Amino acid sequence: MNGLWWRCLSLCIFIGTSIGAPASEPSSDDNYWAQRSRFLIEESQVSLGGRMHFEYGERAANNILMAAKEEEVDEGFVDPSSFLPARNFLTVVDEVRGSSTFQIIEKMPKGAALHIHDTALTSADFVFENITFRDDLYVCRPADGSFQFRFRRVADKKVTCASSEGWELLADLRANSSIKDEVDTRIRQAMTMIVPDPAKAYPNVNVAWIAFQNIFITIEPMLTYLPVYEDYYYQGLYELYDDNVLYLELRSTLPTLYDLDGNQYGPIEVARLYKETTERFVKNHPDFIGTRLIYAPLRNANDRQMDDYLTTFAALRKEFPDFVIGFDLVGQEEKGEPLARFVDKLRAVSPSIRLFLHAGETNWNGLSTDENLIDAILLNATRIGHGYALLKHPRVLELAVEREVAIEVNPISNQQTILDFGARAVSATTSTRLS
Template identity: 40%
Template sequence: MRLLIVLSIIFAHGACDIADYYAKRAKLAEAENLLTVGGNYPLDHKETIVNRCLMQHKYRELDYAFDNPQYFNCSHHFFVYKNKMRESKVYKIIKNMPKGAALHVHDMALLGPDYVMNLTYMDNLYFCFKPDPVLSGNHLFLQFANQLPNKTCDTWQLISDARRDAKNVTEFDFNLRKHFTLVVDDPDTAYPAITDTWDAFMNYFTTIIPLVTYRPVWEQYFYDALKKYREDNLMYIEVRSVLPNLYELDGSTYDQIVTAKSYKKVLSRFIKDYPDFEGAKIIFAPSRYVGNAELDAYIETARSLKNQVPEIFAGFDLVGQEDKGKPLIDFVPKLLQANDLNFFFHAGETDWYGTQTDGNLYDAILLGTKRIGHAYALTKHPLLMKEVVEKDIGLEINLISNSVLSLVKDLRNHPLNTYVANGMPVVLSSDDPGAWEAEPASDDFYVAFVGASSRLSDLSLLKALGENSLKYSALEPTRKAAALRKLNFQWKRFIDNFDCSKY
């Protein structure tokens, strides 16, 4: 009898301990979830119905990948799965979802190779090839002109003539298109190291620049880019631009202020045609491969932009491969004197730790940057992570860019998962989607949701990311508030019209 009493006490105590353990575990998990981006966004009844459909499809995808990891898209190179990804039901839901703003995109890679190929059917476009000293094969040079160009090449020819004389026009265009994209069938072989990827990336820009800076092309290109971004359910963008000198058929060129004013002119026309679009701003972002004299000229240009086109001027940045470019520390004396400008610095776009490259994060923060471009190395700097939270500095995350440009292969290892888990001020963008044939926003939202956030992250995360993209924009406070109201209206319409059976 005594033994039975003792055993009952033991089992009762054990059951109590187990129940207490599970309760503590559940409390920890709940508290941790509340810390995440969107973790404190309660879903209403209609949002809960949408979320149930979304998560059903997400769980199905991820559970299959968990059991068959070799087929998990986001563990491979983007070029391998980008087309297959778009068949996903999760992707299709995200595609139809309002996504707010793109705050980190570059002007020369807003649109993809198919659009660029159409430009090669325009009149007065000359081309030539010269051996490329860096990449195997030849480099393509392009120039719009009303007569044979007399620079760079001795073998200029009108593309229209070459296409007419080609034995196989389809093959001619197929080979020409390769120069307008980084996408290849076997990226691991084509780009074995980051230097190979960046060499091809820089080659892409030197090819594209003379094609799109012909003034009529430039203006139509930007208009069509705005249209494509709107079609991907974005309502506002901030474009980093080197402000290239535009030119005419006779070879005459314009200064950078004229380029900025062309942005303003096109934007006004676009908003007149599509009044639901909130707008765009430019971040003047010249090369970081310069000395202090060139930096002085950059700052002077930025101040001229601020004075002459204040409606569209957002601020200043320096761009280029950080590992090879000048670190911000070299420019600190000059930049401290330019505190009348808003900074949006690229910083920490590197795999390295303890170098001048990830050291850019210190200077970007101390210089008062409003946002940090990429911030890939930030997780290696815990005190700087605290500074980012305390100063509410937006982190411009570009997952596909980081994958394509050889920083990370498996997106489960991307630092975004840490930023999301800690509820940090994250905004998603797409960097140079035209160069790798990505959508303006949907592709990055999908890989963030499926590949670089928790399996349990749900509609609340997507909603928060959309709102963050406007919260951390360079819009003036009243416009920002209006844009957030517009986004909330679009979100409500998306929720109200959602039909799970369509997916």
């Protein structure tokens, strides 16, 4: 056996132990079980919710929820294949919706949604059933089988189409009964990652991210049509409200919007749309607390683009000081720039801004992607998005607990980007009261 390999193995076995230390004295049976009981109590107290005090009817409500949850856990212990959280969400989404635990949670108040992205705000059903049936929506069908959508006037030549058919009115395609069903099926498929065999379709993180990003490449030209964007955002608020979510912090790239007259609308106008639409929604639903905006452009940026981001953010804060609350960078970490590249720029403005940074959304260890966690904590991030690699950085974990930096845990997202199929990161962070 190779000596180096054996030494590494030995290190793995003995790390954290005091080699040669005397064993503790065996305790009596009564003392052992008392120690064990105290151990379980202490462990539960330091876990998420361990020190909560129930009021009014909260304990009774909790007992109902826990009974449903424990029934599913017990069934899963006997038959692991029946335990829905351990299976790919894309294959069990309908079963999840039908579970007793989900149906109870669905009716419960949720408080706040703190990690939602702008063009992933509503259900795919709303996009398909409402937006794709609107007037003036054209489709381009290039040879690669993809669909490109845009609201436009008939004579608009500004946006080219790589198809011999050119831009076709979607309503006309649907009027053709011989292709209507195929067109609708392909549109629906382009809006979701749901496939019969996700493991085969998305064998690794890069393939999964490409499929994920292609959804937004497909739908964004539809959503960024000004009248649609306002309706889409209002519908997103309604769907959250209908789910008993009463407050939203929205991450937005503040995409450029357009109208049929060729006008374009930049970050200030888009932020104003969010603010005014939120105010209209709150007026119609007075128990909804409101929305705050986190400006979150793409992390795949160069120095000049980062300067532009921060200039835009400063303008947003000046115009909407109580509405725009922070800054983030979004996108696949392996393909984007590490936070370390922009540390000096972020440090120059960080005393006056709050950072809500995506960091550690990766399985890697010792590379720039997971080391984003180090920069996030040193930049005094208010919250960390995903933080999947947090357990590989114990000092970051320690500081996150000490500084009460919340970790925005996203188990379904982690699963679909091929990071975690068993919610291990969720279990680890909730057990330490981090999330």
